[in-house]
Amino acid sequence: MENKIKIAIQTKGRLNEDSMNLINEAGIGLSVGRRTLVSEAKNFPMDALYLRDDDIPQTVADGVSDIGIVGENEVAEKSENVVIAKRLGFSKCRLSLAIPKSLDYPGLEFFNGKKIATSYPGILKKFLRENNIDADIHVITGSVEIAPGIGLADAIFDIVSSGSTLVSNRLKEVEVVMKSEAVLIANPNLSKEKKEILDELIFRIESVQRAQGKKYILLNIPNEKVDEIIRLLPGMKAPTLVPLAKEGWSSMHSVIAENDFWEIIGKLKKAGAEGILVIPIEKMIF
Numbered sequence: 116m117e118n119k120i121k122i123a124i125q126t127k128g129r130l131n132e133d134s135m136n137l138i139n140e141a142g143i144g145l146s147v148g149r150r151t152l153v154s155e156a157k158n159f160p161m162d163a164l165y166l167r168d169d170d171i172p173q174t175v176a177d178g179v180s181d182i183g184i185v186g187e188n189e190v191a192e193k194s195e196n197v198v199i200a201k202r203l204g205f206s207k208c209r210l211s212l213a214i215p216k217s218l219d220y221p222g223l224e225f226f227n228g229k230k231i232a233t234s235y236p237g238i239l240k241k242f243l244r245e246n247n248i249d250a251d252i253h254v255i256t257g258s259v260e261i262a263p264g265i266g267l268a269d270a271i272f273d274i275v276s277s278g279s280t281l282v283s284n285r286l287k288e289v290e291v292v293m294k295s296e297a298v299l300i301a302n303p304n305l306s307k308e309k310k311e312i313l314d315e316l317i318f319r320i321e322s323v324q325r326a327q328g329k330k331y332i333l334l335n336i337p338n339e340k341v342d343e344i345i346r347l348l349p350g351m352k353a354p355t356l357v358p359l360a361k362e363g364w365s366s367m368h369s370v371i372a373e374n375d376f377w378e379i380i381g382k383l384k385k386a387g388a389e390g391i392l393v394i395p396i397e398k399m400i401f
């Protein structure tokens with residue numbers, strides 16, 4: 116058996132760039148496959164197959180590729196036998212029912228006897244069945260939001276992110292059916308060797324994800340303020356403290372969440388910190 120893993124990546128579209136970036140940040144050299152639809156990683160036992168996202172769950176289930184990066188919505192729609200090996204945190208969206216803005220919404224019974232346009236008939240059918248709603252599903256592959264406006268359907272079921280496509284088409288979101296993000300999926304019957312390669316990939320992805328939104332901070336502090344400042348900056352285990360050449364001062368190094376940064380910085384200055392440097396972190400390994 117070949118000691119290499121095959122990963123399916125979307126050829127072009129919303130998932131492509133973030134998928135390629137993630138693989139590259141994991142230290143794996145993959146060239147972009149616009150025309151070559153298969154490429155070999157330079158320094159990792161992996162080949163990439165570039166496919167339409169619709170085809171990725173089936174390709175992974177059949178073992179044509181071993182793993183793949185795809186939206187959770189496609190995984191749910193296709194109901195193929197694959198496992199979610201890692202949630203990836205990008206391409207976040209939801210799948211929602213929406214109706215014309217001008218109509219009152221009494222609740223799910225609104226959809227009884229109505230026609231709903233969607234590119235996700237599998238997920239919608241299951242949702243309607245579970246809620247005892249009898250509606251007619253009209254499948255279209257794109258531009259779903261224009262369906263009510265042109266008299267093709269009474270309502271839609273589609274991807275919503277910012278909601279601006281709904282607003283432009285005078286629709287309102289009335290039910291969120293599922294939340295989705297990009298996921299790394301895997302064939303459930305990988306060989307031991309391929310499973311080991313997948314585990315190494317997941318380990319690298321987790322190191323990259325951990326570093327996202329985190330900063331390395333260095334600051335000079337008066338020694339008598341060490342305890343007070345440690346309480347503000349707990350760090351990974353404990354902040355590193357190095358004596359400065361200047362008597363009575365130390366340099367402190369730690370990690371902070373980017374979101375907490377502006378709040379903490381004010382408190383640090385108040386406590387007497389000086390020369391504060393904030394530096395990006397590429398990877399974090401525990």
Ligand SMILES: Nc1ncnc2c1ncn2[C@@H]1O[C@H](COP(=O)(O)OP(=O)(O)OP(=O)(O)O)[C@@H](O)[C@H]1O
Nearest residue numbers: 125128129130167168169186188206207208274276
């Ligand atoms: N507006 C959005 N915001 C965030 N994520 C989105 C948005 N639209 C789609 N996605 C996610 O990205 C995935 C891919 O979207 P894209 O529009 O590239 O699909 P596609 O047109 O079906 O591509 P393909 O040509 O590969 O079939 C979707 O399945 C969904 O998970």
Ligand SMILES: O=P(O)(O)OC[C@H]1O[C@H](OP(=O)(O)OP(=O)(O)O)[C@H](O)[C@@H]1O
Nearest residue numbers: 257258273274275276277278279280281
């Ligand atoms: O809530 P919003 O932020 O407006 O995003 C939702 C829209 O994004 C996607 O379409 P996309 O922009 O990929 O266009 P396409 O499906 O027509 O290619 C999706 O099909 C929705 O139409």
Ligand SMILES: [Mg+2]
Nearest residue numbers: 167168169170
């Ligand atoms: Mg598609």
